[in-house]
Amino acid sequence: MGRDVGCASGGSRMHRSVTVIEERPTVGAAVKPRTAVGRLARWLGDWPLFLLFVAPNLVLLAVFTYWPLVYNAYLSVMQWDLIGPVKIYVGLENYRFLLEDSEFREVVRNTALFTLGTVGGTIVLGLLFALLLDQQLRGISLARGVVFAPYVLSGAAVAVFWVNMLNPRFGVVAQVASWLGTVSPDWLNHPRLAMVAVILVYIWKNVGFTTIVYLAGLQRIPKELYEAATVDGAGMLERFRFVTMPQLGPITLFLVVVSTISSFQAFDLIKVLTDGGPVNATTTLLFYIWEQGFVAFNAGRAAAAAVVLFALLAVISLLQVRIGERRVSYD
Numbered sequence: 001m002g003r004d005v006g007c008a009s010g011g012s013r014m015h016r017s018v019t020v021i022e023e024r025p026t027v028g029a030a031v032k033p034r035t036a037v038g039r040l041a042r043w044l045g046d047w048p049l050f051l052l053f054v055a056p057n058l059v060l061l062a063v064f065t066y067w068p069l070v071y072n073a074y075l076s077v078m079q080w081d082l083i084g085p086v087k088i089y090v091g092l093e094n095y096r097f098l099l100e101d102s103e104f105r106e107v108v109r110n111t112a113l114f115t116l117g118t119v120g121g122t123i124v125l126g127l128l129f130a131l132l133l134d135q136q137l138r139g140i141s142l143a144r145g146v147v148f149a150p151y152v153l154s155g156a157a158v159a160v161f162w163v164n165m166l167n168p169r170f171g172v173v174a175q176v177a178s179w180l181g182t183v184s185p186d187w188l189n190h191p192r193l194a195m196v197a198v199i200l201v202y203i204w205k206n207v208g209f210t211t212i213v214y215l216a217g218l219q220r221i222p223k224e225l226y227e228a229a230t231v232d233g234a235g236m237l238e239r240f241r242f243v244t245m246p247q248l249g250p251i252t253l254f255l256v257v258v259s260t261i262s263s264f265q266a267f268d269l270i271k272v273l274t275d276g277g278p279v280n281a282t283t284t285l286l287f288y289i290w291e292q293g294f295v296a297f298n299a300g301r302a303a304a305a306a307v308v309l310f311a312l313l314a315v316i317s318l319l320q321v322r323i324g325e326r327r328v329s330y331d
Contacts, residue, residue, distance in 0.1 A: 075303035076304040077090065077092065079094075080299040095307075098308065107284065111285040114263060118259070118266075119256060121199065121203040122207050125207050133215055134218045158201065198282050257317055257321065260320065270284060285312075286309065
């Protein structure tokens with residue numbers, strides 16, 4: 001690129017055109033690094049900074065999540081009593097034992113029943129309580145706090161409370177039954193009623209979380225949708241079916257997945273309420289793993305059952321997400 005420069009000399013005007021060349025970098029041209037360090041930095045880009053921030057979390061996940069999973073899978077093909085250093089390789093013998101064990105099949109049935117009862121109960125009651133608490137009434141904040149309070153309490157403390165409440169001799173439930181002219185059954189020691197009692201106590205403790213999440217979802221639904229439905233002649237049930245439930249679809253999917261995972265991990269309530277009894281009536285898969293590992297001191301079978309638990313959770317969660325995404329709209 002050049003420019004003209006004019007010069008005057010000796011009273012006469014004489015114009016000379018001098019071309020001055022200015023070097024300017026081309027717009028968008030990349031400056032090539034001249035050293036090996038520069039070329040390496042250009043090739044790496046932002047990865048070093050990314051790894052610097054992510055590395056602590058990756059280390060924690062590797063140490064406390066991924067390595068225990070790998071080591072548990074290793075133990076599942078071993079025979080070990082958790083005391084001695086000797087581990088004997090048995091291959092798939094532990095898995096074969098689980099497939100042939102009638103007690104394990106009963107435990108799987110108990111786990112399925114417990115999961116269906118707790119997940120269904122918390123979802124239905126949580127939605128019902130959320131609809132009741134989504135009102136502008138005096139004292140509604142206190143009512144919301146009362147519903148949510150059991151969720152933040154210790155599971156063992158809640159279980160001790162209900163052990164006394166359900167006592168067939170001096171419990172509150174027995175006293176109410178006597179006022180009604182009947183006798184309260186021994187809930188926690190009855191082979192058929194024990195699972196019902198455990199499910200009800202679990203729902204009582206965890207329904208507050210579901211209620212609060214549903215309540216937050218109800219409050220984000222635009223009021224214009226209800227007004228438009230009312231103008232179109234929709235009644236209360238029609239507004240609930242065609243406005244409320246579709247809008248709560250993503251939240252329901254989230255709660256179903258989270259509640260299922262949580263129910264598979266229930267241990268403290270069962271341990272204090274029934275200790276897995278009577279006659280294994282309330283023994284779930286996680287409780288069975290604990291018994292095999294820390295009561296029978298059979299780490300191999302406990303690890304194999306843990307692998308089965310992990311596989312069941314992964315498959316069920318994947319199916320729930322896949323099926324839910326087909327039915328749920330995020331608009």
